[in-house]
Amino acid sequence: MSLDWSALGQVAAVSIGVTVAVVVVFALGVLGLARFEDAREQNGTAAVAVTQAGLCFLACAAVVAYGIYLIVPQFH
Template sequence: MALDWSGLGEVAVVSVGATVGVVFVFALGVRLLSRRHEPGGAGPGGTDRQASVLARTVAGLCFLACAAAVAYGLYLIVPQFH
């Protein structure tokens, strides 16, 4: 039995990179979502409210990207989805 060590290394690097990427995007989403609860906003003029809406929107996009990555991984693993 022969192992393709370069293929194994490539799969390992891609899987670790994808894992780190998904965890980073999820952590960014959590950080942006918690930003709206921080005291001391941007001041008058509604910019604090706009920043809060923008932070929630970007956090939602981060969580959506994580969900898409998980769904794609499940699609690749489960043969009935093909």
């Protein structure tokens, strides 16, 4: 039995890259919620902060849904 080490390395690199990207996008969503809370306390407009948080959380949910789609064979 032999292993294709380059393919294993590619899978590991993509997995680590996607994981870091999802964590960064989620953190930006939390930052948007924090800015929303600050703007709401100061009676300011918080439309940009809510939009940022919503888009970031939607992107995270899309990545999770795509991962579930790839894992569950009934969806193919």
